[in-house]
Amino acid sequence: MSTTGYDATGVTLKATAYGVVAFLVLANLVPFLFILSVSFMPPSEFFTDPHLVPYEPTLEAWTSGFEELRGNLVNSFLIGAGTALLALAITIPGAYAFARKEFYGKTAGFYAIISAMMFPYILLVIPIMDLWTALGVYNTIFGMILAYQVFVTPFSIWILRDFFENLPTDIEEAAQVYGCTQFTAFVRVILPLAAPGIVAVGFLAFLTGWNDFLFANLLTTGTGPVPAVPVLYGTIGGGSGERVYWGKLMAETLIIGTPPTIIYLVARNYLESAFSV
Amino acid sequence: MASQMPRRQFVVTAGSVGAAGSAGCLSDIVDRSTGAGNTNEYWEYFHSQSEVAAELMETSVEEFQREQDAQLEMNWSTWDDINGGKWKNNIQNGNRPLLYDSTNSLTGQFIEPGWVKPVSEYRDRLDDEALENVEWALEMARSCYRGFDEELYEIPIGLEVGAPFIARADHFEAAGLSIEDDFPPENYEHLVQVATQLQEEGPGEYGFQIYGEHGDVTDEALVTWTASKGGYDGMYLDEEWSDVNYDNDIWKEATEQYVDLYREHGLSSEKAATASNEGAAQMLIQGEVSMYQGSTKGFGQFMSRAEEMIRDGTIVFGPSWEGDAGNRGDFFTQCVALMRKPDGVSEDAWQEREEMAIQWINKLLSADFQAAVPKSLATLPVRRDVWPDLEDDEALSRSNYISTLETTVEGMEHGWSSHPKMNAIQYNIAGPRFQEAIRGKISAEEACTRAAEEIRNQVDL
Numbered sequence: 001m002s003t004t005g006y007d008a009t010g011v012t013l014k015a016t017a018y019g020v021v022a023f024l025v026l027a028n029l030v031p032f033l034f035i036l037s038v039s040f041m042p043p044s045e046f047f048t049d050p051h052l053v054p055y056e057p058t059l060e061a062w063t064s065g066f067e068e069l070r071g072n073l074v075n076s077f078l079i080g081a082g083t084a085l086l087a088l089a090i091t092i093p094g095a096y097a098f099a100r101k102e103f104y105g106k107t108a109g110f111y112a113i114i115s116a117m118m119f120p121y122i123l124l125v126i127p128i129m130d131l132w133t134a135l136g137v138y139n140t141i142f143g144m145i146l147a148y149q150v151f152v153t154p155f156s157i158w159i160l161r162d163f164f165e166n167l168p169t170d171i172e173e174a175a176q177v178y179g180c181t182q183f184t185a186f187v188r189v190i191l192p193l194a195a196p197g198i199v200a201v202g203f204l205a206f207l208t209g210w211n212d213f214l215f216a217n218l219l220t221t222g223t224g225p226v227p228a229v230p231v232l233y234g235t236i237g238g239g240s241g242e243r244v245y246w247g248k249l250m251a252e253t254l255i256i257g258t259p260p261t262i263i264y265l266v267a268r269n270y271l272e273s274a275f276s277v
Numbered sequence: 278m279a280s281q282m283p284r285r286q287f288v289v290t291a292g293s294v295g296a297a298g299s300a301g302c303l304s305d306i307v308d309r310s311t312g313a314g315n316t317n318e319y320w321e322y323f324h325s326q327s328e329v330a331a332e333l334m335e336t337s338v339e340e341f342q343r344e345q346d347a348q349l350e351m352n353w354s355t356w357d358d359i360n361g362g363k364w365k366n367n368i369q370n371g372n373r374p375l376l377y378d379s380t381n382s383l384t385g386q387f388i389e390p391g392w393v394k395p396v397s398e399y400r401d402r403l404d405d406e407a408l409e410n411v412e413w414a415l416e417m418a419r420s421c422y423r424g425f426d427e428e429l430y431e432i433p434i435g436l437e438v439g440a441p442f443i444a445r446a447d448h449f450e451a452a453g454l455s456i457e458d459d460f461p462p463e464n465y466e467h468l469v470q471v472a473t474q475l476q477e478e479g480p481g482e483y484g485f486q487i488y489g490e491h492g493d494v495t496d497e498a499l500v501t502w503t504a505s506k507g508g509y510d511g512m513y514l515d516e517e518w519s520d521v522n523y524d525n526d527i528w529k530e531a532t533e534q535y536v537d538l539y540r541e542h543g544l545s546s547e548k549a550a551t552a553s554n555e556g557a558a559q560m561l562i563q564g565e566v567s568m569y570q571g572s573t574k575g576f577g578q579f580m581s582r583a584e585e586m587i588r589d590g591t592i593v594f595g596p597s598w599e600g601d602a603g604n605r606g607d608f609f610t611q612c613v614a615l616m617r618k619p620d621g622v623s624e625d626a627w628q629e630r631e632e633m634a635i636q637w638i639n640k641l642l643s644a645d646f647q648a649a650v651p652k653s654l655a656t657l658p659v660r661r662d663v664w665p666d667l668e669d670d671e672a673l674s675r676s677n678y679i680s681t682l683e684t685t686v687e688g689m690e691h692g693w694s695s696h697p698k699m700n701a702i703q704y705n706i707a708g709p710r711f712q713e714a715i716r717g718k719i720s721a722e723e724a725c726t727r728a729a730e731e732i733r734n735q736v737d738l
Contacts, residue, residue: 043581043582044581044582044583047559047562047563047582064328129366129370130370133370133371133372138370138372139372217363218363218366221318221352221367221372222320222351222352222353222354222358223316223318223350223351223352233355233357234325234353234354234355245328
């Protein structure tokens, strides 16, 4: 009697767990398959009866989408990579200082930086536009890299500070006993140990620079270095906001989504270590 | 230790090279931002109309650059860039283009501050032959700028005249109607009669599709009816731009008739309140509806999704009825304009660039480009001398597209205003109210009254 009851509960739990997992997988997979399918359909076929396998598959959306995005993808990469590198250059020493050093106003300073995350980014667009124009960095890749630091730096410092805080201090002290200066101990001992956190922060900063629409659209005029996402918005918007080229839209979405996916797969081990801390 | 030195040297060298490289790379990019008035910036909107339009504009720009041995700094923009404030913000921040193209109802925001050069200051530099053939359109386009000091600020390239009826000829035949005799409807009563017969005896589910999407409800069929009945009293703003017209009897009656097609006569699908005119076009292609009244730009949509139906005359266009005001509706322009010289740019340098811009406008007005306008920009070309040859095109003639536009434009005189606040007047405030009427939440009369009151309260006319 008790065995039967145990089995029934176990089976029910297992079935529920599998059911939930299957639902979540399908909820992600079906839209993705639909996106993939539409990207290979000619425009006329999209509006016929719903179907997953294209009747007359074509690469037209992919070729025209890639042709349209080619230069913009390079811009996005430069912006994403620049955002990540500058963020790391600023936040690694900053976070280390907040984690290991004692100085006047440390707590207040930390929360002042973190509080920048509480503002909606759209509040900052107009002042940044004005300031960047005055500084001559409006409509430039460098201007966008700089602008993204406004919201990348706070969360990067937050994540890395916790990382550095959790590393045992005696490792650093031991390195100094063996002849390292404080700086070389930081470079040779602390940084390698913090690699998962650094990679995670770099990845998130890259994603911010790569995926952002608001700053990318408003800090460029269209004649300078336009990133890929505003071009995608143009495909969505069409002429009057209603004429959408669905195949190209889906192809461009997949093209833009591919580089971050590849970077994620390459850095997966580091990222998993970072987020499991 | 010895093994660490090369590594350190490598790191230092790589860092230096990287920094130098970045500086060079970024300084090049920074240089591009200083081009406010120093480059031949062309902010371009036409291309966003369709894939065909994009191809036409891209190839034309390339061809022009080759011919003139000049470089245009293209800003391929969308409706939202103009309507959403991006262009205006950029101009306010000192990033002014040499020229732009757009649709005239969006550009009052640039004309009002004095950024756009009036056509009178450069019309004598335009090509004489082109000018002779577009004179009638320049004359018509003046009605768009009637609230400003000058008569004309932009050169029309194509006219969207509307809105035409668009129908399925095969549905007419199946319903026992004649596409020659019963289409297009001659007046509202005839429309109801034909649409009812189409719905009851034809293969389509609905006889006539209306659309309530707030970006479309006020700017296609409805304003065609009000303009044809009331002239300037049927436009959004009165003739002097001193008040809105939404709450006059012409608008109230037409709105009630429009809403009734769905709510009283049941001639439109339940999607009416949220449908766009592009959505109605798709329903026509699928045979769900038999007729609707929509944008001339629907032609581009039909060509990309149902080219055969256009070529064999299954989908046909017809002009709207002539109303008491003696016209068949209203119009707006696809236009191009020169900007005034910004501060800090020498007169000579600007003259030189302006001369190139004039050559570009001449190209847009050339017979070759104008002949491509109907099938790419899906509007009526402003050069009358290219019209006869267009009749030879199978798609344009079998669908009655060109003949419909030619008939519609005769007697037409009321253009959409280039008022600086047109977006609020035409769409953001009025659109949702008319949509509510189609949903049945408020009456047509109440929608008109509330739209007018809200505009008076919120917009400085």
